[in-house]
Each structure stands twice: as C-alpha cells, then as structure tokens.
C-alpha cells in the first residue's frame with residue numbers, strides 16, 4: 083500500500099561485520115544487587131543506562147525483552163525505512179476495536195530489541211515547537227523549550243551536509259544543532275538527485291506555505307528539508323544502541339540482559355510512611371524461569387508508553403478498580419496510570435506519476451497552520467471548538483477512572499487549542515512523497531484531542547496490554563483531518579506539482595469525493611481503516627503532571643507514592659507536540675539522567 087511504502091522511502095550499500103557482543107545470562111544474576119535496574123533497553127532506557135554508568139562506582143543492569151539487532155539488515159538499512167516493521171523487532175501490538183472509526187483493530191508497531199523503537203522508526207530527527215514546550219510550565223511542569231533544546235543538543239552529533247547536497251535542497255542552521263553528543267544525525271545522503279524539491283517548493287509557496295531552512299530550532303511552519311538519525315560515514319541507522327550502548331558496552335559496571343521480560347516490581351517490607359520503596363524487579367526468561375534482580379537505589383521504567391503503565395499495575399500501582407479486576411493488591415492508589423494515551427493518525431492522498439518513476443530519498447517536509455488549513459473560516463472553526471471544550475473535557479473525564487477532573491481536562495485542551503490558533507504553532511505535518519511510480523502527500527494532524535488508555539489485559543504479566551487509543555472520539559480530530567486531506571488533494575492538483583501527477587489516478591478520486599463534497603463524505607474516507615494508521619508517537623500514559631491533574635510522575639520523573647521508581651520514556655510526555663518524538667525524547671532522557679545523578 084502506498085501509505086506504508088511512502089513512509090519507508092530511501093538506497094544504500096552496507097556490509098555487516100560479525101561483532102562480539104557480550105550477552106549477560108539472566109541465570110547468572112538471579113539474586114544479584116545493582117544500584118539501578120533499568121527495565122527496557124529502548125530509546126530512553128539506553129540513554130539513562132549509559133549516562134548513569136559513566137560513574138564507575140554505580141552499577142546498572144538493563145533488562146530487555148528483545149535481543150541485539152546490531153547486524154540485522156532490516157534495522158541497519160538506510161535506503162528503505164522501517165523494514166523492521168512486522169518482523170521480530172516489532173511487538174506488533176493490536177488495539178481494541180476503534181469504535182469511533184470503522185470499529186476495526188489496528189496493528190500498533192513498537193520496537194523490540196536493544197535500541198527499542200529507534201530500531202524500526204522512520205529516523206526523522208525533528209524537535210517540537212518552542213511555543214508548545216513553553217506552555218508546559220503553566221501546567222506545573224519544570225521542563226520548557228530552553229531545557230529541552232539544551233539537553234537535546236547535548237545528545238546530538240550533527241554532521242553538516244556537504245556541498246554536493248546543497249543544490250539538492252539541503253540546508254540547516256548551525257546553532258540549532260549539537261556537535262559533541264553520542265547520537266549522530268545528518269541529512270540523508272540518499273536524497274534524490276532530481277530537482278523535485280523545486281517543484282514542491284514552488285507549489286507550497288503558491289498555496290501560502292513559504293520556505294523553512296531548519297526544523298530543529300523550535301519553529302516549524304513552512305517547507306524544507308529534515309534531518310535523520312543516521313551514521314553517514316558507515317551508512318547505517320543510528321539507533322539508540324549504536325549511539326548509547328555499543329560504544330560503552332565494555333564497562334564493567336553495566337550489565338545488559340536480553341531475551342528477558344520484566345514482569346513486576348517487588349516492594350520492601352519496611353516501606354514506611356506514605357511512600358512505598360521498591361527493592362527488586364522480577365524478570366522472566368524465554369523458558370519461563372523467573373529471576374529477581376535487586377535494585378539498591380532505584381528502578382527505572384523505560385518500556386515505552388504501551389508497557390511502562392502495565393508493570394506499575396502488576397506491581398499494585400494504579401486504579402484500584404482495574405487492579406481488583408485482576409486480583410492485584412493496591413500499593414499506590416494512582417488512577418492516572420495508563421490513562422491519557424495520545425497519538426496522531428497518519429493519512430495520505432496519492433496518485434501515479436506522469437513520466438519517469440522517482441528515484442532516491444525525499445527528506446522534504448512541511449507544516450501547515452490552522453490558518454493555512456481553514457483560511458477565512460479559521461476564527462469560526464476555533465470559536466466553535468472553544469465552545470465545545472467543556473463537552474470534550476466531560477467526555478474525557480468520564481472515562482479516565484477519576485484520575486483528573488473535567489476542569490483540568492478543559493484546561494489541557496484549551497492549552498492545545500489556543501496554541502493552534504496562535505499563528506506560529508503547526509496544526510498538521512504534510513510530507514510530499516514520491517516513490518517508484520507513486521506520488522502524493524502523507525499527512526497527520528499534530529494535536530489530537532482524543533484521549534485513549536492502555537491497561538493490563540489479564541493476569542499473565544507477559545501478555546500484550548489492552549490498548550485503546552480511541553482514535554477520532556473527539557470530533558475536532560476528524561475536522562482537522564478532513565481539512566488537511568482537502569488541502570493535500572488540492573496540493574496534487576496545483577501546478578507545478580499537478581504536472582507530475584496523473585490527475586485521473588488521484589485517490590480519493592473526484593468521482594468518489596467531488597470537489598464540493600460535504601465534510602461528512604470526507605470524514606467517512608478518513609475513518610476507513612485502510613486510510614489511516616497510527617503515527618507511532620504514542621505518549622502520555624505515565625504523564626508528568628501534578629498528581630491532581632492526572633500525573634503519574636513528578637518533575638523528577640518519580641512515580642507518585644513511590645520513593646525510588648522513576649519512568650523515563652515517552653510515556654511521561656503529557657501532551658502531543660509537533661516534530662517527531664525521538665528528538666525530544668533523547669533530550670528528555672539526557673535531562674532525566676542528569677537529575678538522577680544529581681540526586682545521588
């Protein structure tokens with residue numbers, strides 16, 4: 083299908099060399115003590131493990147359900163992104179039927195292996211909008227754009243594009259990048275040698291979207307080129323393991339245990355006062371044998387937004403009514419665990435090329451504002467949505483297990499809506515794409531208002547969770563999707579792009595959805611299962627917020643009601659933002675690591 087292929091553009095030559103990677107056997111560590119036990123060796127978990135183990139006096143164990151994927155060509159290949167999807171490096175979670183769309187279940191990709199989702203993702207490296215991060219302090223968060231920007235640059239080692247790439251559309255702002263961190267980033271060297279970027283550029287300009295020379299400095303509106311997590315010299319994917327684990331794996335104080343599933347936290351009997359104290363983690367190997375690893379200082383949960391909530395629930399931290407359904411004793415009454423799931427939905431308008439097939443990678447991207455999408459109707463759309471905020475908030479509060487009130491939810495939604503109305507915050511990302519004989523525009527609204535949840539689904543601690551994103555529950559999400567879809571189809575019939583597209587092959591066709599079609603007809607198209615997929619930026623399920631606002635962790639990433647359990651992964655981000663999640667997450671994990679070290 084075009085959508086899947088368009089999301090996986092690119093061309094290369096690599097050779098994999100057999101490499102000796104030390105694998106620590108779970109059996110040998112049963113009953114061992116470490117200062118820190120990090121559960122999940124993914125994108126954020128490896129940052130924390132790497133930074134903590136810089137101090138040779140601190141011992142760190144990482145538990146990862148998958149294995150080493152250093153020589154897996156589906157991971158390393160830089161010419162086609164996401165070859166690892168639907169293979170062993172993908173958990174391939176499945177959602178509950180999406181009753182606000184076509185009532186179908188959806189496969190939810192998430193990376194499995196040392197490196198986590200950075201093993202299978204699209205490699206796009208793009209920070210959020212500064213306007214979004216700067217509103218978070220008003221919600222009670224310490225983090226803001228300056229902190230994120232600073233720590234994200236700390237992790238980055240940008241390799242500027244050479245002169246050969248400049249005529250192909252490459253550009254960047256030097257001060258918006260870091261140059262001495264472990265994570266290598268660049269502009270894809272596999273960029274198409276055609277001049278299609280000029281065609282896109284002119285068309286975007288015609289439709290009111292001007293040029294943007296850099297997307298990593300906090301402003302994203304406009305059309306330009308994006309960066310990626312790739313090692314240009316070796317021509318391989320720069321996943322979290324390449325950046326934060328393999329270079330440091332010989333450290334004596336860092337132990338990596340793979341093929342091991344974390345199931346539960348054990349609490350010290352002498353937990354006193356109002357906070358419970360974690361003492362150990364329970365781990366199951368592939369044969370089903372359980373081991374116990376003691377954490378003398380802390381347990382860090384880094385299993386991603388779909389899994390970190392579940393281990394809290396199996397350990398007795400969560401909504402009492404959910405825990406009791408599964409016979410679990412309540413340790414901490416914290417109903418926000420697993421609530422507030424947010425992701426975007428990705429769609430595409432496509433056609434066949436006229437003339438020659440397109441070759442090479444197209445790392446071009448644009449962001450449209452509410453004004454770009456709704457034109458003269460913008461104020462009316464904004465006012466109508468604003469009037470419905472109490473209704474939206476009530477819907478969310480009625481289904482979140484009492485973890486936050488409608489008043490709080492309304493404040494969060496209002497924050498999102500005001501930002502969209504403010505002119506410099508993007509509403510939708512629109513990616514012009516061309517691969518073999520297809521051409522089109524892939525797009526997703528960036529700020530979903532719908533809120534889903536993820537909870538345990540039975541007593542088997544190794545089972546997949548019950549995931550319900552509730553896509554399109556809040557009608558504003560459908561409205562923005564429709565407006566973006568219309569904009570994207572209009573893009574394909576606007577010159578000079580129009581000349582590259584066989585107009586009679588555009589899908590959805592003008593017969594199926596005429597130019598003057600009702601929004602309802604478009605909405606049916608949007609919600610059809612094969613027309614949208616998750617954007618895999620799922621977050622928010624262990625939100626960093628005040629406890630009364632639906633928070634699971636405080637500003638130090640510590641789970642409320644516990645003394646020594648922190649969550650460091652994408653689940654702590656409380657609201658969706660523009661950009662792509664990984665660039666933000668590397669910065670957040672660097673910041674968390676520094677906080678943890680400072681607390682020792």
Ligand SMILES: Cc1cc2nc3c(=O)[nH]c(=O)nc-3n(C[C@H](O)[C@H](O)[C@H](O)COP(=O)(O)OP(=O)(O)OC[C@H]3O[C@@H](n4cnc5c(N)ncnc54)[C@H](O)[C@@H]3O)c2cc1C
Nearest residue numbers: 122124125126147198199203204205206344386652662664
């Ligand atoms: C298909 C796809 C495409 C994407 N494209 C992009 C992109 O182009 N740009 C971008 O910025 N972002 C992209 N993302 C999103 C980004 O990759 C993620 O948001 C980010 O990597 C999440 O990091 P994390 O540390 O929260 O979790 P992960 O990196 O997913 O790490 C979680 C780790 O925990 C392990 N784990 C889970 N449960 C257990 C358990 N019980 N015991 C032990 N280990 C466990 C997992 O195997 C995994 O290794 C994409 C994601 C996907 C899936």
Ligand SMILES: *[C@@H]1O[C@H](CO)[C@@H](O)[C@H](O)[C@H]1NC(C)=O
Nearest residue numbers: 094095096097155159161162
């Ligand atoms: C990357 O994958 C593509 C598509 O499967 C393939 O054509 C190419 O040869 C691969 N590159 C390497 C180095 O394996």
Ligand SMILES: *[C@@H]1O[C@H](CO)[C@@H](O)[C@H](O)[C@H]1NC(C)=O
Nearest residue numbers: 154155156165168169170171
């Ligand atoms: C790589 O992907 C292909 C196609 O999905 C699959 O057949 C193959 O088993 C994968 N390789 C590995 C090492 O997982």
Ligand SMILES: *[C@@H]1O[C@H](CO)[C@@H](O)[C@H](O)[C@H]1NC(C)=O
Nearest residue numbers: 176177178539546547548549
């Ligand atoms: C929950 O578990 C039941 C029983 O195993 C299964 O039938 C169902 O598909 C699961 N639901 C989800 C959303 O995973």
Ligand SMILES: *[C@@H]1O[C@H](CO)[C@@H](O)[C@H](O)[C@H]1NC(C)=O
Nearest residue numbers: 178179180181184185186187
């Ligand atoms: C949605 O699907 C589920 C199971 O597939 C079914 O039980 C339910 O009745 C369906 N709901 C609607 C509204 O069609």
Ligand SMILES: *[C@@H]1O[C@H](CO)[C@@H](O)[C@H](O)[C@H]1NC(C)=O
Nearest residue numbers: 228229230232233235236676
């Ligand atoms: C920026 O990051 C550095 C570490 O790279 C840190 O020492 C400094 O305190 C940070 N400054 C701010 C304002 O966060």
Ligand SMILES: *[C@@H]1O[C@H](CO)[C@@H](O)[C@H](O)[C@H]1NC(C)=O
Nearest residue numbers: 251279280283293305306307
């Ligand atoms: C788009 O056009 C502007 C000139 O208006 C130019 O400066 C910019 O580099 C172009 N961008 C791309 C990606 O071609």
Ligand SMILES: *[C@@H]1O[C@H](CO)[C@@H](O)[C@H](O)[C@H]1NC(C)=O
Nearest residue numbers: 105106148149150340341368
């Ligand atoms: C992990 O399990 C896989 C599949 O069973 C196996 O191929 C691999 O060798 C194991 N890895 C290690 C390091 O034990």
Ligand SMILES: *[C@@H]1O[C@H](CO)[C@@H](O)[C@H](O)[C@H]1NC(C)=O
Nearest residue numbers: 402403412415416417484485
């Ligand atoms: C959990 O806390 C909520 C309020 O936050 C309270 O209403 C509820 O009674 C508590 N449940 C239990 C089992 O303690």
Ligand SMILES: *[C@@H]1O[C@H](CO)[C@@H](O)[C@H](O)[C@H]1NC(C)=O
Nearest residue numbers: 454455456457458459460565
């Ligand atoms: C604005 O609304 C009117 C009336 O609903 C509609 O005809 C028009 O297409 C809308 N314009 C845009 C840019 O959405």
Ligand SMILES: *[C@@H]1O[C@H](CO)[C@@H](O)[C@H](O)[C@H]1NC(C)=O
Nearest residue numbers: 437438439440517518519520
């Ligand atoms: C263009 O791409 C299509 C689909 O991959 C393929 O069937 C066709 O042979 C290609 N045409 C040329 C000239 O390469």
Ligand SMILES: *[C@@H]1O[C@H](CO)[C@@H](O)[C@H](O)[C@H]1NC(C)=O
Nearest residue numbers: 434435436437584585586587
């Ligand atoms: C456009 O597509 C139609 C339908 O597939 C085909 O009949 C026609 O030849 C194509 N036109 C061009 C210029 O490729």
